[in-house]
Amino acid sequence: MTFLDCVSRISARMPPALLVLLALVLPQGQACAETRYPGKAVRIVVPFAAGGVADITARVIAERLGVKLGGRFYVENQPGAGGIAAARTVISSPPDGHTLALLSNGTAISVSLFNKLPYDPLKDFVPVSSLGFFDFVFATNADSPFKTLADFIVAAKAKPGSLNVGTINVGSTQNLSAELFKTVAGIDFVIIPHRGTPEVLVSTMQGNLALMIDSYSAMKGNLADRKIRALASTGPVRSESAPDIATVQESGVADYDVVSWNALFAPAGTPPEIVKILNQALQEILAEPDVKKRLLELGIEARASTPEEISARLRSDIEKWRKVIEKAGIQKQ
Structure with missing residues (x-):
């Protein structure tokens, strides 16, 4: 950066008289070094x-x-x-x-x-x-009878409190996404918190959970291997990363919207x-x-x-x- 470039960058913040004094008193390189961003790591x-x-x-x-x-x-x-x-x-x-x-x-x-x-x-x-x-994804075991999120909602309404939904720890966005889903969809199910995403995935693949909620990146490999099946994504419109996954809103829950x-x-x-x-x-x-x-x-x-x-x-x-x-x-x- 030249001295003139430097002056141009700082002129809006300093009176003209002070700029003249700065030019006379300080070496040109020093003036620039003191105003350049970033000045360090x-x-x-x-x-x-x-x-x-x-x-x-x-x-x-x-x-x-x-x-x-x-x-x-x-x-x-x-x-x-x-x-x-x-x-x-x-x-x-x-x-x-x-x-x-x-x-x-x-x-x-x-x-x-x-x-x-x-x-x-x-x-x-x-x-x-x-x-x-980024959105989160609702997914189920590959052998699950639920082919769509609407299927899950119907089952949850038929037998309130009978289905398990897995997330990571209480208070996480995933966990609160499940709580919000309960309220907005008007259904009841049991939320099972896990210590981490790997545990949620294992529980889902073993058939212990009717549904899991986590990020697309966390389950991408298992989705590709068809070990689990995506039912819906949580954003108001389909995600660019997974445009083939319908949204929760498309599945009949009009007011549901979670984007992290x-x-x-x-x-x-x-x-x-x-x-x-x-x-x-x-x-x-x-x-x-x-x-x-x-x-x-x-x-x-x-x-x-x-x-x-x-x-x-x-x-x-x-x-x-x-x-x-x-x-x-x-x-x-």
């Missing part, structure tokens, strides 16, 4: 373990941001309930754009799931952009110009065909947003899941 703190959908998404984005902005972006995994450890790390870091947070639909859930969440996602962070959106998401946020107080730089870069990166293809293979529809759009989504999902948690009578942690 940028860490993206992810509240999940390595290898999951959120982690892989963050790593794809980190790699492309590094190329686009000419710096090093890397992922730091800090898994933990409610994303508390990761959130603390980010909000206690200088708000200079060099520590960023990956927030998700799980962040919205945590607001109502925890009694004393030591951070407020609406006040302690500023939104940058969404990264991607991942997004990039920064600590409160981060300069708006840095947020703008990051948002513009993400708009370009997430429109690249190879990035879209790579994420779609994981069941994620890559899509950037304005900061205002993802902020509104976070607010609406906090309210949505608060109602589900309260109606289900889930105890706060």
Whole structure:
């Protein structure tokens, strides 16, 4: 970057007289070094373990941001309930754009799931952009008599409480998706929480569950091998990653809509110009065909947003899941 380029980038924030003084007093390279972003390595703190959908998404984005902005972006995994450890790390870091947070639909859930969440996602962070959106899939054993989700609903209404539905832990998006399905479809069944997706898959394939709910990426291999059969996806329209799977709404449950998401946020107080730089870069990166293809293979529809759009989504999902948690009578942690 030339000195004139540097001056152009900072002129909107500094009085002309100060720019002249800066040009006379500081070496040209130093002036640019102090205003260039990123000025050092940028860490993206992810509240999940390595290898999951959120982690892989963050790593794809980190790699492309590094190329686009000419710096090093890397992922730091800090898994933990409610994303508390990761959130603390980010909000206690200088708000200079060099520590960023990956927030998700799980962040919205945590607001109502925890009694004393030591951070407020609406006040302690500023939104940058969404990264991607993904549905969950309702699936059953390959030998199940249920060929469609409508078949399951009919059976559940005929014998309330007789069918088992498997999800991962209580309070997860998958688990709350099952609770919401109960309410919206007007049916009753037993939700069986499991410690992890592998256990849910085994229980489904063994015929112990009438239905399971998890991400498409988690069950993609077993769907391809025909060990399980997809009945419906949870979004309002069919997913680009699995367009042959009908939606829950198409199956007769008109008001059902669950779409999870991942997004990039920064600590409160981060300069708006840095947020703008990051948002513009993400708009370009997430429109690249190879990035879209790579994420779609994981069941994620890559899509950037304005900061205002993802902020509104976070607010609406906090309210949505608060109602589900309260109606289900889930105890706060």
